[in-house]
Amino acid sequence: MPEPGRRTSMRPRPRAAPAGTAPDPPLPAPKHCPVMNKNLWLLALCQGFYLTNSIVFIAVNGLVGLALAPFGWMATLPVMGYVVGGALSTALVARSQRQWGRKRAFQIGLAVAAASAALCAWAAFSANFWLLCTATVVAGYYVANSSLYRFAAAELAATAYREKAVSLVLAGGLLGAVIGPNLANATRTLFPVPFAGCYIALIGVALLSMLCMNAIRFEAPPVVLDAAGQPARGRPLAELMRQPAFVVAILGAALGYGVMNLLMTATPLAMKICSFDFNATAQVLQWHVIGMFAPGFVTGHLIKRFGVLSIMGAGVLLNAGCVAIALAGVALQHFGIALFLLGMGWNFLFTGATTLAMTAYRPEEKDRAQAIVNFCVFATLALSSFSSGVLVTTQGWTLLNAGSLAPIAVTGMALAWLAAKRRAIA
Numbered sequence: 001m002p003e004p005g006r007r008t009s010m011r012p013r014p015r016a017a018p019a020g021t022a023p024d025p026p027l028p029a030p031k032h033c034p035v036m037n038k039n040l041w042l043l044a045l046c047q048g049f050y051l052t053n054s055i056v057f058i059a060v061n062g063l064v065g066l067a068l069a070p071f072g073w074m075a076t077l078p079v080m081g082y083v084v085g086g087a088l089s090t091a092l093v094a095r096s097q098r099q100w101g102r103k104r105a106f107q108i109g110l111a112v113a114a115a116s117a118a119l120c121a122w123a124a125f126s127a128n129f130w131l132l133c134t135a136t137v138v139a140g141y142y143v144a145n146s147s148l149y150r151f152a153a154a155e156l157a158a159t160a161y162r163e164k165a166v167s168l169v170l171a172g173g174l175l176g177a178v179i180g181p182n183l184a185n186a187t188r189t190l191f192p193v194p195f196a197g198c199y200i201a202l203i204g205v206a207l208l209s210m211l212c213m214n215a216i217r218f219e220a221p222p223v224v225l226d227a228a229g230q231p232a233r234g235r236p237l238a239e240l241m242r243q244p245a246f247v248v249a250i251l252g253a254a255l256g257y258g259v260m261n262l263l264m265t266a267t268p269l270a271m272k273i274c275s276f277d278f279n280a281t282a283q284v285l286q287w288h289v290i291g292m293f294a295p296g297f298v299t300g301h302l303i304k305r306f307g308v309l310s311i312m313g314a315g316v317l318l319n320a321g322c323v324a325i326a327l328a329g330v331a332l333q334h335f336g337i338a339l340f341l342l343g344m345g346w347n348f349l350f351t352g353a354t355t356l357a358m359t360a361y362r363p364e365e366k367d368r369a370q371a372i373v374n375f376c377v378f379a380t381l382a383l384s385s386f387s388s389g390v391l392v393t394t395q396g397w398t399l400l401n402a403g404s405l406a407p408i409a410v411t412g413m414a415l416a417w418l419a420a421k422r423r424a425i426a
Contacts, residue, residue, distance in 0.1 A: 039156045040165055042216045043149055046106070048175025049209035050146040051289065053113060053139075053202055055180030057082055059285055060188065060195040061136060062268050063278075067194070068129035072393050079265050080385035081133045085140015086147070087378035093144045094371035102152050102218040107210060109145025112138065114206035121199035125191075142206075144374060150354050151370050155219065162358065163308075164300030167351045171296025177289030179205075181282035188278070234365035237372060246369070248418045249357035250376045252312050255407040256349030258380035259319055260342055263326070264288060265385050266392040266400055267339060273392075274330050284335045291343025299351045308352045309419050315348030316412040323408070326401045349411070 058079060066075035096105040116139035123132035150166050157165035183201055190197025240246055264285070271281045303311050322341040325334055353373075361369035391400040 037156065039216045039218070040153060040169060042212045043153055043156065044169045044172030045175065045212045046146070046209050046216075047149050047169050047172035048179070049205050049212070050142075050149065051173040051176025051293070052180045052183065052205050053117075053142070053176075054082075055176050055285060055289055056184045056198050056202055057136065057139070058265060059181060059184045059268060059282065060198050061132075062265065063272070064124060064132060064195050065129065066269070066272075068127055068132065070129070074129075075269065075393065076265055076385055076388055076390075078132050078136045079388075080382055081136035082140055082143060083261070083378050083381035083385055085137035086143035087140070087375055087382055088137070089141040089144035090371045090375040090378065093141065093148070093374075094367045096145075097148065098367045102148075102155075103213065103216060106145060106149075106152075106213050109142045110206050110210045110213060112145070113142035113209075114203045116142065117199050117202035117206065120202075121196050124193050124196040124199060127193075140378070144378065147374050147377070148370060150351075151358070151366070152218070154358060161300075163303045163351075163355050166354050167296045167298075167300035167303070167347075169296075170299075170347070170351060171293050173289065173293035173296070177286055177293060180289065181286040185279065185282045234362055234368065237368060240361060240365065240369055240372070243360045244418055244421055245356055246360035248414045249353045249360065250373055251414045252315075252349050252353035252356070252411055253373055254376040254380040255411045256315060256319070256346055256353065257377050258384040259404050259407050260292075260346040261381050262384040262388050262404055263322070263342055263401065264339065265388040266397065267335060269392050270330075270397040270400075271335060273397075276332065276335075280332055284332070284339050287336050288339035288343045291340040292346050293343075295344055295347045296351065299347055303352060303355055308356050309415055309422075311348050312352035312356070313412070313415050315345045315350075315352065316408060316415065318342075318345030318348065319408045319411075320405070321345075323401045323405055327398060330397065 061078040061082065062076050065078040066072065069075050069077065093105065093109070096108060099105075100108075116135050119135035119138060120132060123129075123135055150170055153165045153169035154162040183205075184195075184198050187197035187201045188195050190200070267284060267288075268281045271284065299311065318341050322338045322345060325338040325341065328334055357369065357373055388400070391403065
């Protein structure tokens with residue numbers, strides 16, 4: 001029975017926990033909801049189209065930037081603009097999700113994806129470097145929007161299967177691994193202006209994703225009421241940030257993504273410096289993205305069996321292995337194996353961090369909590385994107401990899417600290 005003074009709407013609502021107590025678990029989906037229902041498959045397709053967009057942008061933006069930039073060290077500014085736009089858009093995206101719900105907010109993001117791709121094409125045709133940077137900042141809204149697909153996945157499956165739902169929807173990025181590099185390679189000479197065809201193709205990708213999103217049915221979010229009958233606002237951000245699990249989840253997601261982006265963004269430039277052609281670069285990026293998303297079919301099972309901290313720790317070790325291979329040489333196999341391990345490390349860290357974060361907030365706090373996680377991720381990505389171009393063009397591939405060991409070590413120490421804290425409490 002609900003407590004006196006609380007109202008329910010449609011069905012019983014969870015109570016807002018008193019201050020200082022553990023957060024309530026996320027709301028379960030209907031019990032008849034299978035692990036991978038139609039909505040989750042469609043969301044996985046949307047994730048694949050999102051990664052197609054990201055891979056094409058990463059594969060060509062640095063090269064287009066290198067051709068148009070006034071100075072070589074500015075080559076990755078268009079890549080940086082992509083994630084800076086994401087960081088700047090997190091609060092706006094959270095507000096749109098809260099005001100209009102998942103479906104409409106996601107559709108707005110896809111409309112922005114189509115418009116920004118058209119703007120990038122215009123920048124390429126007009127050889128306007130600063131317009132290209134502006135267009136990628138606009139595209140960042142789509143990045144911030146679609147980065148919530150993984151959280152939406154947990155809401156489309158029963159609570160007991162949320163780890164599997166998150167990892168399986170993230171596995172939809174395999175579609176991007178197949179389509180992205182091949183699409184970039186097939187359309188890069190479609191017009192006399194190099195790579196302009198890639199941006200035109202992304203307009204079609206956004207429209208296909210919009211069709212899939214239109215067919216997804218999202219449940220209306222429950223309204224949690226406080227004792228006065230008003231919508232519960234949840235705990236302030238400062239209190240959320242004092243939770244060890246939430247802090248470590250942010251570190252795992254942000255630093256794991258930052259290291260991955262640092263090395264992945266630099267790879268096309270490093271391979272060009274080492275005299276590899278674009279086909280070789282596309283092949284390496286394809287294997288990298290396969291490493292990012294193929295483990296998604298089993299990561300959820302592994303988290304349930306071995307625990308989230310163990311899987312995140314495995315991600316740290318895989319990242320360290322990537323750096324070791326990259327420092328061993330600059331042959332094609334070194335780039336390929338290193339980037340494949342980097343992708344796997346990202347998958348374990350990012351899926352684990354998402355799962356860990358979901359244990360630290362209540363349903364009424366999800367928009368605020370997810371926004372701060374994504375803001376920290378995108379802020380780190382912006383820094384790593386800019387640093388990537390500067391380091392690889394001025395200091396070289398070796399120093400870039402050696403420097404990435406610092407955030408890898410910080411992530412490992414944060415995981416060890418949380419594990420020790422949990423053992424002490426137990």
